Amino acid sequence: MEILKFSEEHLAFEKRLEAFIDFEVIPNIQKWEKDKIVPKSVWRQLGENGFLCPNLPKKYGGTGGDFLHSVLVAKQLARSNFNGLATFIHSDIVVPYIEAYGTEKQLNKYLPGCVTGDIITAVGMTEPDSGSDLASMNTTAVEDGDSFVINGTKTFISNGVNCDLVVLAAINPEGDNPHKAVSLFLVEDGTKGFTKGKPLEKMGWKSQDTAELFFSDCRIPKENLLGSQGNGFKMLMAKLQQERLICSVSAMYFCENMLKWTVEYLKNKGALNSQVARFALSEMGTEITVGNVYMEKLVEEHMKKESIIVETSMGKYFTTDLVKRISLRCLELIGDFGSLEECPVARTFRDSRITSIFAGTNEIMKEIIAKFSYS
């Protein structure tokens, strides 16, 4: 029932990645989760091996792969049952903003580092008082001579501690229409007036450094404007399809892993003779199989550059809701052992709970679907 066709090259890429994960990632997960961060050196290792930004063109140091490489990265990282190395935020969400809207100078300055892992990126969009409601943004960027001066606070920023470069959304306080007053800026780590908070304590994604970013009279050169002024809203929207799609891809692979692990666990315990367990597995297996076909179809359409905003929003909602429900249900089948952190599904449960909240909550997805389909 596969839709996606992986080439020999893809499979070789995956095999290398698989080995990397087995030897360089999995043995360190527990430590990184305790540390609440993944060392930057791992990013550089990933970069050296071509696992970051796998579809950037060669002229920027990339390998010139396609989106299927990103799918394989999501698959293999899901297999590690760990979200500390959520490189898709960098490779598939943030860097594409730079690639799409950057000037040649910006592209040459930043992209090679994004590929090697010397530059870890983050996107600064969410604020303490504005989640999905971008128009109520309070971070301001004011023109002053040949600079922009930025003030404000961003929160829930993934890669917030490790990041070397932030794609920051800020509003022109003098703009009339808030939707047309948002611009994007490239802010480098170390810029005066830009400070980072400590990693936030979360239910899951323990080693993913989610933090607050503070901007206090942070002055950046005008050339660090990304794309055209006042166009931030549109640019952010334009890239949401891929952002939400990669969330769906990841969610489906996490689903598969959980189910597989649970089946093995129950088999080893001799618990598959329970009809209730068998039915639960069949029900979950059905939802996952159906969801996988849908996810693969989305990827196929996305790679054909189809505009599938509604279908992707559906996918984001369906798959992230599914991964949560699968985690809840697998834990129920597993029973007491599921209440220990030793059980991998316990971590998946904690980690997956954010996926129906981030990258646009599922409530926002439903409003989008309704807006385009039922109004």
Place this chain on the structure above:
Amino acid sequence: MEILKFSEEHLAFEKRLEAFIDFEVIPNIQKWEKDKIVPKSVWRQLGENGFLCPNLPKKYGGTGGDFLHSVLVAKQLARSNFNGLATFIHSDIVVPYIEAYGTEKQLNKYLPGCVTGDIITAVGMTEPDSGSDLASMNTTAVEDGDSFVINGTKTFISNGVNCDLVVLAAINPEGDNPHKAVSLFLVEDGTKGFTKGKPLEKMGWKSQDTAELFFSDCRIPKENLLGSQGNGFKMLMAKLQQERLICSVSAMYFCENMLKWTVEYLKNKGALNSQVARFALSEMGTEITVGNVYMEKLVEEHMKKESIIVETSMGKYFTTDLVKRISLRCLELIGDFGSLEECPVARTFRDSRITSIFAGTNEIMKEIIAKFSYS
């Protein structure tokens, strides 16, 4: 997000069928529902137009179409929101047994009539005391000279009143292994000892003539054995993939129709300003879109002659459960008007409730999925 590709010829076929349904079917539905049967003349009209057994080869009078024609028939019949003309039972479930296992003589004798609608077929499998458990069958077929003598009762037989030919499963009472003692027989209407009950009163499918069939010393010639003796179980199993698949196809088109009707109704009532309604529609729309992609993928694989027993069982469970839930939920959104038979969704609700029971209950589907996947 389509997977299936329909040719010009397919679309022309659909257009003709659409007109037929609009003019010959829809105006008569209420009467047929009251009569609890569809007149045989309609079957002949369907046959004349090439809408029955659309994928039988030309040498048996068919049009030599493919399974996509069956998909289109299911789609258009679903559009009529009515199951009295469930021709898929004839075209896609019963006739394929004859086509696959019949002798050349049987093929030539029966298939042309199946195409023209002069022969309406039914399959006699279920008994009052054996639903999904075929091994506990009580209808017997005993060899006697050049005949088989059949005794027993079948129930819940679709087309049970209209049928001219029954593919009947019966057991050799002297067989040791009940699984190897079942054979299939072709029993013509009018054979002495074969009588039909009245149409059963049901929750839905009001004009579909579901009835009991009685066999009392019913003697048929030996040449009416279908396929090889004792092989009935295997033959029945072999054709289940298509049977369950066509159920899924039909279910998904019913889902689409219901949602479409409900959206229009709410729009006309000005009820789409309700956020709860919008979210409900978005949730249903998501499930239907996801289910559709899956259903189309199943059809594609089936047409490539892939063995997709598990995936089809998943589809049968997923889609028939979905069509029920969509009907329940649409009625909730519709409110009071949904409590009147005038509301088309009221009928879809009544009709769709059987689909998770017939052609193998969803409980059986889950056991099949578990057996192949989790044991």
Place this chain on the structure above:
Amino acid sequence: MELNLTRSQKEIQKAATTFAKGEFDKDLALNLDKKGRFPEEIWKKAAELGLVGIHIDGDKELSLVDSVIVAQSLCAVDSGIGSSILSTTSGAELLFMDGDENFRSKYLVPLLTGDKVCSFAYLESEKNLQSTNTRAYLQDGVVTLSGSKLYVVNAEIADYFIILCLISLKEEPSENLSLIVVDKNTDGINIRPLGEKLGFRMNPVANVDFSEAKIPAANILTFNCESKLKKYLAIDHILKASVAIGIAKGAFLRALEYTKLRKQFGTAIAGFQVTKHKIADMDTQIQTANLLTFQAAQNIENGNYDDLPSAQALLTASKAAVYVCDEAVQLMGGYGYMAEYDVERFYRDAKALEITYPSCSALKDIIANKVIGKIK
């Protein structure tokens, strides 16, 4: 869950069940459902036994728990006949709460004796009761009423209507949401039947138009009825919840019996783990809805008309009824789909109850408004 019924409550339960089992003929029920006919004879017998409007029969206090028990008992035996009997007093509590002796003797008592059927016409929009546009003005001792009411249950068989309408007095612009009793034979009433129903088919439903209908002023039951109406709705929710629970119990007991007798692969279906867990869920939902409903009824008997418990009881009970009936159909397989085995009819009745006013959405609005309170 043991509910601690009093001795008298247990007797009522027994009487209602015995009556229903004795009188609710299965074939008759199938036929009435099919034809959409009201079970007139059985209703009259139920009234003779005192089972109609039992909570308002007798003295000045509402014995609502008694009616909860009767509704559940009758509907468990047959959802259609049971709910039909209960429907004949729709709105009667408004007469009880507010009516003087005149209303009592002329309109209320004949309901209890099985001589008259009352129909409460209140709905003009499916969403809420706030959009009443049926208007009346009072002049020279006569009320002139015009407007339309939707989905009026029993309109065709009722002897009189209780109408929710806006009444204005002569030369006074303000309008008051009020209740008036209108005899069926009043001129200017047009009943437009709504045809066949999905569920509760023994109770025909119609839209009713009033076109300058003239009614004596003495028939004004309540002038400014908002608070009475709210109390009435709390009662009505509990009675509807009781019907839902009765339906659920009836379907559950039929399915339970079936699963204990029916064998598959050599084992009674009730012996399969999945069946057992379904039965556990079904029973739990019924007991839960039951407890909520008794508690809500008890509250009202104690004079607390808070509309939160009754809304939660009805929401829970109607969801439970649909769930339980749906599972009952599935457990009984092909038989569950056949009219002869009853549960498909219980299922349709449960679904009809759930989707007709007050919808789950309306109930959730009531609950949320109460729980959330004011937002700063």
Place this chain on the structure above:
Amino acid sequence: MELNLTRSQKEIQKAATTFAKGEFDKDLALNLDKKGRFPEEIWKKAAELGLVGIHIDGDKELSLVDSVIVAQSLCAVDSGIGSSILSTTSGAELLFMDGDENFRSKYLVPLLTGDKVCSFAYLESEKNLQSTNTRAYLQDGVVTLSGSKLYVVNAEIADYFIILCLISLKEEPSENLSLIVVDKNTDGINIRPLGEKLGFRMNPVANVDFSEAKIPAANILTFNCESKLKKYLAIDHILKASVAIGIAKGAFLRALEYTKLRKQFGTAIAGFQVTKHKIADMDTQIQTANLLTFQAAQNIENGNYDDLPSAQALLTASKAAVYVCDEAVQLMGGYGYMAEYDVERFYRDAKALEITYPSCSALKDIIANKVIGKIK
């Protein structure tokens, strides 16, 4: 839903809530959860106030409703600290039901005064209690015990265990499912901690092995304990249900407050229809579980130890807790996922409660067996 609490019950509710609000420091709770430490000081204070084992404190009757109230009140303020306090008396009802004055003074009273922690070690298979293989034989006034117990909560902090085991007498082959009290410092006990937990992290859990541990015969609490055990489980289910309801309430109130304050697109989230309906569903589930639990507790106070109501209460309450906490996280968006906002911790605790023994599956087995009865 108004529960008609007595004056004394209301006072207990108030005392427990006041205590919890005063003592359950938020940062402390976050820290204890993170480090997996038991809140020893707060527990001792709770005991001083008489809040530990309140249902067995005092005279000879179980005032189970009091403990239901305390559990809910403490856990609503903090699920981790609240449930930790309650966990210290795990199994104490067995001492109460069966213990003579010796057990009472030596083992039971120190629990109530906050001087000792008890740990009930019963599980050997996750599925049921029927597979006890821990064996002991009694000879010359000494019991020798060997076997392993799984998932023993508080094993590391407990002062003694109550052990479910098979005891055989000298030269008599039959084995009797029995209870014995074993001091922690007895030789032959090996505690193997199970590491970090998903929820209820303040209560460490371990497997415990007994290898020819020698215990005085006087420590045999109950010989042939089947029926006592069943009674105990009914009580335990109700207490767990109360913890679940407290967790649900705590998460609900936090989310409710958040939705009333937090604005999106210019409107408080609580003003959105979808939010309102969620809040209605959440409240309904809490009230429902609450009512079932009070009813079940009341049953037991009345001496009726039927295990059906308590199983239905726990099944409903633990499902409600997971549902409510999950929705609370979603309503609070990113904040819901942050430790600082509590609800993610409540959610983990709710989930842990739901999946640990007795699982929903085990509860459904209890319910179904009772409801279905014998199959012909």
